[in-house]
Structures are given as C-alpha cells and as structure tokens.
Amino acid sequence: MDELIIIKKCQSGDMSSFEELYDAYAEKIYRFLYYRTKNRETAEDLTSDTFFKAMRGIQRDNDIKQFRAWLYKIANNTLIDHYRTRKNHVSLDDEETMEVKDPQNIEKDSENKLLLEKVQQELEKLTETQRQIVTMRVWDGLSYKEISEIVGKTEGNCKVIFSRATGQLRETIPLTALILFVLTKN
Numbered sequence: 001m002d003e004l005i006i007i008k009k010c011q012s013g014d015m016s017s018f019e020e021l022y023d024a025y026a027e028k029i030y031r032f033l034y035y036r037t038k039n040r041e042t043a044e045d046l047t048s049d050t051f052f053k054a055m056r057g058i059q060r061d062n063d064i065k066q067f068r069a070w071l072y073k074i075a076n077n078t079l080i081d082h083y084r085t086r087k088n089h090v091s092l093d094d095e096e097t098m099e100v101k102d103p104q105n106i107e108k109d110s111e112n113k114l115l116l117e118k119v120q121q122e123l124e125k126l127t128e129t130q131r132q133i134v135t136m137r138v139w140d141g142l143s144y145k146e147i148s149e150i151v152g153k154t155e156g157n158c159k160v161i162f163s164r165a166t167g168q169l170r171e172t173i174p175l176t177a178l179i180l181f182v183l184t185k186n
Contacts, residue, residue: 007021010059011062033050033079069150130164133161134169
C-alpha cells in the first residue's frame with residue numbers, strides 16, 4: 001500500500017480509498033488509545049473520533065508526509081481532549097472487569113499482575129513526556145522521527161528522554177517485569 005497515493009486520491013475526492021488507511025491502522029490506534037484509557041468502550045469511541053478527524057483533515061492538510069505520525073498525533077490530541085472534558089466514572093459493563101479466570105492460571109496470573117503493577121507504578125513516576133515517549137517507542141513501536149512529530153520535540157531530544165527514562169526504569173524494575181510488560185502490550 002502506497003500511503004501517499006491513497007492520500008492524494010482522498011484529497012482529490014475519492015474518500016473510498018481512506019478505507020485502506022483505516023484497515024491498516026485501526027487496530028494499532030485502538031491499542032494506543034486502550035493502553036492509555038484502560039477502557040474498551042472509551043478506546044473504541046476515541047478510535048472512531050480519531051479516524052473521523054483524520055478523514056476530514058486529510059482533505060485539508062496538503063502537507064502529510066508521514067501518515068502514521070500524523071494519525072498518531074490526531075489520536076494523541078483526541079485523547080488529550082477526552083481527558084480535559086471527561087467526568088470520572090467507572091463502567092461496570094466493561095467486559096474485561098467481569099472476566100473470569102481459569103483457576104489453574106490464577107497463581108501465574110497473580111505473579112504477572114504484581115509485576116505489571118510494579119512496572120505501571122514506576123511508569124507513573126516518570127514525567128508525562130517521558131511516559132509518552134517510552135510507551136510510544138516500546139509499546140506502539142513508533143520511530144523516534146514519528147514520536148518527535150507527535151510530541152513536538154526534536155528526534156535527538158526524544159532519544160535522550162527515552163534513554164534517561166529507561167535508565168531510570170532499569171534501576172527500579174526487574175528485567176523480567178520489563179519483558180513481561182512489553183510482551184503483554186504487543
């Protein structure tokens with residue numbers, strides 16, 4: 001799929017081509033948003049909003065060079081807008097809160113959960129920028145160039161922030177916890 005050709009088609013009025021971009025990125029954007037919201041319905045809504053904004057924006061923005069970075073920036077901004085306006089509530093309808101575990105795996109799941117909670121606690125100690133860059137790099141698999149476009153920093157600055165943040169994490173988190181964290185997010 002040549003994204004630039006698809007973008008040009010969309011900009012010339014052939015919005016049916018946008019479906020290819022949606023198919024290529026919908027799951028990735030959903031995971032990006034789900035990890036940050038921890039709520040299935042919210043992530044689905046934000047994913048829908050992201051693609052709606054992208055569909056409208058693709059016709060106006062004639063300077064899209066890196067579609068993936070452009071799309072993740074829209075998703076990130078949609079997430080920021082969501083947190084600015086959201087009201088605190090917990091959805092009891094979220095299927096994952098009602099999930100029943102297999103009794104044979106409870107002990108292993110408990111150990112993994114404790115390790116993941118430790119990683120999450122340590123991630124919370126990072127600054128918001130550090131946390132964004134680490135999760136975009138490790139979990140979302142974005143390049144430093146894409147991350148720099150999303151967060152509005154230079155590529156070199158993103159590399160330094162990532163290096164310092166992961167160094168900080170390595171001091172407090174066992175390697176097995178970091179590995180488990182990365183594996184559960186992919």
